[in-house]
Amino acid sequence: MGLDALRDASETLDAAAANCENDELSGRLREQADALAGLADRDRGPDHGRLARHTHALHDIAADADDDDDVVPNAVEDALASVRSYRETVSGV
Template identity: 50%
Template sequence: MTRENLADASTTLESAADETGDDDAAERLASLADQLDTLATRDRDPDHGRLARIENALNDLEDTDVGDSVESAHESVVAFRETVEGV
């Protein structure tokens, strides 16, 4: 199964981290980008719980100055999560 959506979300969040003027948000965005990059390249798919935690973190960051980018990344995570079997 392709994890292109997770890789896209990671790239989007990396750019958002560079563009934001909020240091705390930049750190959180960069951390989420790293997590998504790892999930996109590892051997097995992430579970729904891990993806849900990432989505919650993205929800918290949608009110930042880079909210449009965060929302775009969130949509990519949701698109991938719809392909994961289970709950």
Template identity: 45%
Template structure:
């Protein structure tokens, strides 16, 4: 069962990679998109810590991203935060 918010976050990161200015940034965005897609496809929901680490990696990417790429990355971060709101715990 796919977790819709995480699937949407992965899609936003894939869109960001299409607009990346450098090969390095494009590769980093593809890696994050793949990682989030993997989390979205797992039956078991990821925990807060795993999602927080992913969010931290996306914050680092924002430092190297232009405005258009940054908008997609921020959309992905918002979707991850939406997903986290429904998780039990922290």
């Protein structure tokens, strides 16, 4: 699956941003989507440290979502699953 997993995560977050009514959260989702898309387009994928920073940012976004909004937490969980899938292909830690 390789870098396609990061593309999937990016697309998931971008779609969530488009459906998010909170402008601040939408911006943060797009920022992460853009960052993951950029990583997926590089010749060499990111290391565990970089992925951990994105994972942490995504957890923060999900925690900041409104309690009655399932779109953001569900999208973040889907994106995190894709990031975890990619991390399985990264050597090291």
